[in-house]
Amino acid sequence: MANGGGGGGGSSGGGGGGGGGSGLRMSSNIHANHLSLDASSSSSSSSSSSSSSSSSSSSSVHEPKMDALIIPVTMEVPCDSRGQRMWWAFLASSMVTFFGGLFIILLWRTLKYLWTVCCHCGGKTKEAQKINNGSSQADGTLKPVDEKEEVVAAEVGWMTSVKDWAGVMISAQTLTGRVLVVLVFALSIGALVIYFIDSSNPIESCQNFYKDFTLQIDMAFNVFFLLYFGLRFIAANDKLWFWLEVNSVVDFFTVPPVFVSVYLNRSWLGLRFLRALRLIQFSEILQFLNILKTSNSIKLVNLLSIFISTWLTAAGFIHLVENSGDPWENFQNNQALTYWECVYLLMVTMSTVGYGDVYAKTTLGRLFMVFFILGGLAMFASYVPEIIELIGNRKKYGGSYSAVSGRKHIVVCGHITLESVSNFLKDFLHKDRDDVNVEIVFLHNISPNLELEALFKRHFTQVEFYQGSVLNPHDLARVKIESADACLILANKYCADPDAEDASNIMRVISIKNYHPKIRIITQMLQYHNKAHLLNIPSWNWKEGDDAICLAELKLGFIAQSCLAQGLSTMLANLFSMRSFIKIEEDTWQKYYLEGVSNEMYTEYLSSAFVGLSFPTVCELCFVKLKLLMIAIEYKSANRESRILINPGNHLKIQEGTLGFFIASDAKEVKRAFFYCKACHDDVTDPKRIKKCGCRRPKMSIYKRMRRACCFDCGRSERDCSCMSGRVRGNVDTLERTFPLSSVSVNDCSTSFRAFEDEQPPTLSPKKKQRNGGMRNSPNTSPKLMRHDPLLIPGNDQIDNMDSNVKKYDSTGMFHWCAPKEIEKVILTRSEAAMTVLSGHVVVCIFGDVSSALIGLRNLVMPLRASNFHYHELKHIVFVGSIEYLKREWETLHNFPKVSILPGTPLSRADLRAVNINLCDMCVILSANQNNIDDTSLQDKECILASLNIKSMQFDDSIGVLQANSQGFTPPGMDRSSPDNSPVHGMLRQPSITTGVNIPIITELVNDTNVQFLDQDDDDDPDTELYLTQPFACGTAFAVSVLDSLMSATYFNDNILTLIRTLVTGGATPELEALIAEENALRGGYSTPQTLANRDRCRVAQLALLDGPFADLGDGGCYGDLFCKALKTYNMLCFGIYRLRDAHLSTPSQCTKRYVITNPPYEFELVPTDLIFCLMQFDHNAGQSRASLSHSSHSSQSSSKKSSSVHSIPSTANRPNRPKSRESRDKQNRKEMVYR
Structure with missing residues (x-):
């Protein structure tokens, strides 16, 4: 050199x-x-x-x-x-800047420290002088000091303001600050990209600033970095630490060389690769932009940014030294490596692979690799596995739902398991629902297992799963809850703590309603008393379609109805579940049972051909001609209230657009009721040919339609009607003048007409209603659990009950009521129960203790205390179980009459004999300990043991004369004075039960597979579905899993849940629920015409064909003839048969088991031992004097086999030939706790 x-x-x-x-x-x-x-x-x-x-x-x-x-x-x-x-010039500029600034900062700190020490010493001397000179001199000396402090304070205040402003600008606390921070990061990445471009050029080259475009851009970027550096320096509290920060070092070695390059017209690649260290701030930038919100995503970006920035920076250093060479070797040992070859070299070095194709030749490069491999290997070994783990643990189902145009979607959350999802999808996507144009979106915070994932894949066209929680608004936004048609919340029926599960679901409802108050929610609840908490949610509105399916309420309601009509629980469960038709050629009981199982509940608007006809007439026409069974209608009154009436009677006429509730096997069959035309289909014999005809609907002008809608209920002529307001009348006149010849179809919903007519029901068919995911009723037309207005004058018995001083019913008039009783007054000892001859009663065997979860026995008792029974018809209820548990339930039971308690255990035969279990109408076996056992096979052990214990008992025949349920009913209007119509005619004397197998029992099960242990003589496969097993078909077993189908049924038609609660609960209304939520007990009320009118509603009963008014049809008659005769004569609506299992056999059988046949066809042949399920009208005139003839009875064939309780029809005639044995027994049992 x-x-x-x-x-x-x-x-x-x-x-x-x-x-x-x-x-x-x-x-x-x-x-x-x-x-x-x-x-x-x-x-x-x-x-x-x-x-x-x-x-x-x-x-x-x-x-x-x-x-x-x-x-x-x-x-x-x-x-x-x-x-x-001239590389040394570029490097010297950076080093001088760094060390020069560092020296100035240290010098400033040293001087400041010395100044502070000197001032501190001087201050102590002055304070001593002030104390010695006195207060007067002190005042004089303080004055100039105060002036100096004010000046200093002003200076500090100005500096502080600038510092605060600079701090706000760089901390992204404001929009300007965020923009500045993001801009600095973006420009840093831009400068790094320019470095990547220049790395293909020589390390040092002569560049003309005025002609080199990249140099000009780099210069502009670095001027901005210099200004930003000044802001950071002003805002820094500790200047020394700021000077040593990574970002500051990056600026020192990248900004000054750019200015040198402009001055020298040279470009040195140098240390510009340090701009890659800015990538470390990538996570902070994404957090400023609200892109990163979760801890895992922040951690993942942090690891990636540190790893990549270190990798690129080290590659830049190797690229510099390898292309330059060692200075002490006069730069002769250099080698030509591109930047990306250096990136490759660093990666194979960190991963310890080291192929050897690229390696460092310079001493500086090798020395750097020695130290880098230590840190790089450690970083690679720790960062890469953690990055892979975070990427692998990212939610597979963490995307967002994309709504499909023209297709609705629902969100299903809560307890998402293979069992709950499979049961839900099986019913929701059943082929009998026709077209289900609804997509199901499942949201759960736990990823599905392999089995559940396979289930989702099998239904991938209609099902999507997303991982998240409905308690997180972000997850609700992901599944588009605001555009969802409904949200369904599933509950864990097998949880150990039902109250905690209900609390979780209520919190889900609160979260969803808080995010979108208008969303329709259908939720499952386990405990009835927890439904009251839903009323506290301001946006919860059952009128808008929000529903709570209380499993305990419906489960115990189903069981209670089986106490009144054995087998009804099975029939109702099958009606509200979607079952495919299974055809069996052999003449077995399964053939007839499965034919009935294929029936479901549907709704459809009635054709205008039925307008003006009475309900029984339309019901008969639908059954005979259309092969449809209509059991209820939706009635719209003048005050715009919608009410569901079950078998209302012949006084009610069908209105235009009335919605009917049908039992049919397919939704297409129900369309016959909508398409029926009297002109076209009156002579059609094949119901399949009843399709939409070309006849035009009757039309009327808007004015006449308005007048008819106005005057339908006022009872006046159109000319005298004054109920239409002047404004509406003027609007109608305007329409008449504007459209003098216009007319609308009765079933059309004109937009202009909707502005005036509120009484007309919608014309959308229920099938379309189902396809659309269920139409919601408006707040003014929501169905209510109300009875129809009685058009009959109350009987004498009902008028006598209007005693202002006696409270016999609750405040709503829907249930029998008595004053609260202490539990000690209803407790029976074993000896007292044995001395009391109980018969025709209900024995409830319950397992539970002081720590068991409450099952809500009120829901079992309420249907048995419905006010549509007369007091003497109420079955006495005897609870057998732990007194500690029953004390906890007693608060909800102390207002119901005819309830007794026998402390003991259902496994004790002595306790069972004491309550005369062989004379009971029904024995119910429940357990509150089922969910406390992990092994599902053992969850029902107590119920199964109790059931087998009862069935193995033997009884003495000497007690048979005391049996109470040997009388039958006679239909109203029949003369019972004739020998053929005597009180005992139609019901044979029931011999006593000698074996427990013949005792009617219904057992509650938690695990469906445990049903195989109830009947030892059946041949059910353990893998058989519950509804196909013999105990369920016979009505002796009930599992809560059958209620899962109500979720989808309620979604497609919210009236279905109202109907089933009307049938099952005995008359529970939303108003009653609100009252129970306030007081947790029924409130007694005085009898008024309004409350007594609420008793006028039908009830479920069983009609015996062995004798009585229908005995002629019982021996080979047709079911259709029985249906029409019962409907025309007694307004009784038949809807099923309870038949002996071996009735189809030609040889007599000793088996007394019965099974359910739902909605048999018209030509179905009857046998004398059949019991008919029917809906009976309330009898206003059945008084207390007919107590012995108005309760349930046990029907049997002459082979002395006992069956379930059987209801017949009360008679209005006198009963002179009352059996003496019944009178003597009634006199003997006039104790308060002994009832029929």
């Missing part, structure tokens, strides 16, 4: 500065060497003085090496003519 520009050292240095060449020597006088080729010997002597170097230089001019890079020198670029490298 000392020999000047033409020496070997200089040439070698120039070659090293070429950054990619192979040590090409460049002479300092290139033009002179070029001219020496054509000159004299003087020039050759000058050439010989340079020996081999000059010859080499001469050859390089004529034959340049292609692998050498020469610093371009042109007349336009005033670069160093000697090829001198």
Whole structure:
């Protein structure tokens, strides 16, 4: 280097500065060497003085090496003519800036420290002088000090304001600050990209700032970085630590070299790779933009940014030293490596693979690799597995739902398991529902297991799963809850703590309603008393379609109805579940049972051909001609209230657009009721031919339609009607003038007409209603659990009950009521129960203790205390179980009459004999301990043991004469004075039960598979579905799992839940629930015409065919003839048969088991031992004097086999021939706790 520009050292240095060449020597006088080729010997002597170097230089001019890079020198670029490298100038600018600033900061701190020490010492001296000179002198000396402090305070205040402003600007607390922070990061990445572009050029080259576009952009970026550096410096509290920050070091080694390059017209790649360290802030930037919100995502981005920034920065250093060479080697040991080859080298080094194809040759490069491999290997070994784990643990189902145009979706959440989802999908997507154009979106915070995932894949066209929680608004937004048609919440029926499960579901409702108050929610609840908490949610509105399906309420309600009509629980469960038709050719009981199982409940609007006809007439026409069974209608009254009436009677006429409730096997069959036309289909015999005809609907003008809607209930002629307001009348007149010839169909819903007519029901068919996911009723037309207005004058018995001083019913008039009783007054000892001859009663065997969860026995008792029974018809209820448990339930039972308790255990035969279990109408076996056992096979052990215990008991026949349920009913209007109509005619005397197998029992099960243990003589496969097993078909077993289908049934038609609660609960209304929520007990009320009118509602009963008014049809008659006769004569609606299991056999059988046949066809043949399920009207005139003839009875064939309780029809005639044995027994049992 000392020999000047033409020496070997200089040439070698120039070659090293070429950054990619192979040590090409460049002479300092290139033009002179070029001219020496054509000159004299003087020039050759000058050439010989340079020996081999000059010859080499001469050859390089004529034959340049292609692998050498020469610093371009042109007349336009005033670069160093000697090829001198200036890398030290760039590096010196950075080092001087860094160490110079560091020195100034340290110097400032030192001076400040010394000043503080000096001032501190001076302050102590002045304070001592103040104390010695006295207070007067102190006052005088303090005055100038205060003035100085004010000046300093003003200065500090100004500096503090600037500092605070700078801090706000760089901390992203404001929108401007966020924009600035993001902009700095974006420009840093831009500067890094410029470095990537320039890395393909030599390490050092001559650049013209005015012509190099990338240099100009880089200059602009760095000017901005310099300004941002100043803001950061002002805002920093500790200047020293700020000077040593990573971002500050990056600025020191990247910003000053740019200014040097402009001054020198040179570009040095140098340490610009340090801009890659800015990537570490990538996570913070994404958090500022609210892109990263979860801890896992923040951690993942942090790891990736640190790993990548370290990787790229190290690659940049290797690229610099390998392309430059070692300074002490005169830069001769360099090698040409691209930046991306260095990136590759660093990766194989960190991963310890080291292929050897690329490696460091310089000493600086190798020394750096020694230290980097230690930290890089540690980082690779720790960061990469953690990154892979975070990526692998990312929610597979963490996306967002994309709504499909023209297709609704529902959100299902809560207890999402393989069992609950499979049961839900099986019923929701059943083929009998026709077209289900609804997509199901499941939301759960736990990813599905393999089995559940496979289930979702099988239904991938209609089912999607997302992982999340409805308690998180972000997850609710992901599943588009605001556009969902409904949200369904499933409950865990097998949880150990039902109250905690209900609390979880209530919190889900609160979260969903808080996010979107208008969403329709259908939720499952386990405990009845927890339904009251839903009323506390302001946006909860049952009128808008919100429903709570209380499993305990419906389960115990089903069981209670089986106490009144054995087998009814099975029939109702099958009606509200979607079952496919299974055809059996053999003449077995399964054939008839499965034919009934295929029936479901549907709704459809009635054709205008039925308008004006009475309900029994339409019901008969639908059954005979349309092969449909209609059991109820939705009635719209004048006050715009919608009420569901079950078998209302012949006084109610069908209105236009009345919604009917049908039992049918397919939704297409129900369309016959909508398409029926009297003109076209009156002579059609095949119901399949009843389809939409070409007849036009009757039309009327808007004015007449308005007048008819107005005057339907006012009872006046159109001319005298005054119920239409003047404004509406004026609007109608305007319409008449505007459209004098216009007319609308009765079933059309004109937009202009809707503005005036509120009474007309919607014309959308229920089938379309189902396809649309269930139409919601408006707040003014929501169905209510109300009875129809009685058009009959109350009987004498009902008028006598209107005693203002006696409370016999609750405040709503729906249930029998008595004053609260202490539990000690209803407790029976075993001896007292044995001395009391109980018969025709209900025995409830319950397992529970002081720590068991309450099952809500009120829901079992309420249907048995419905006010549509007369007091003497109420069955006495005897609870057998732990007194500690029953004390906890007693608060909800103390207002019901005819309830007794026998402390004991259902496994004790002595206790069972004491309550005369062989004379009971029904024995119910319940358990409150079922969910406390982990093994599902053992959850029902207590109920199964109790059932088998009862069935194995033997009884003495001597007690048979005391049996109470041997009388039957006679239909109203029949003369019972004749021998054929005597009180005992139609019901044979029931012999006593001698074996427990014949005792009617219904057992509650938790696990469906445990049903195989109830009947030891059946041949059910353990894998058989519950509804196909013999105990369930016979009505002796009930499982809560059958209620799962109510979720989908309620979604498609919210009237279905109202109907089933009307049938099952005995008359529970939303108003009654609100009252119970306030007081947790029924409130007694005085009898008024309004409350007594609520008793006028039908009830479920069983009609015996062995004798009585229908005995002629019982022996080979047709079910259709029985249906029509019962409907015409007694307004009784028959809907099923309870038949002996072996009735189809030609030989007599000793088996007394019965099974359910739902909605048999018209030509179905009857047998004498059949019991008919029917809906009976309330008898206003059945008084207390007919107590012995108005309760249930046990029907049996002559082979002395006992069946379930049988209801017949009360008679209005006198009963002169009352059996003496019944009278003597009634006199003997006039104790308060002994009832029929």
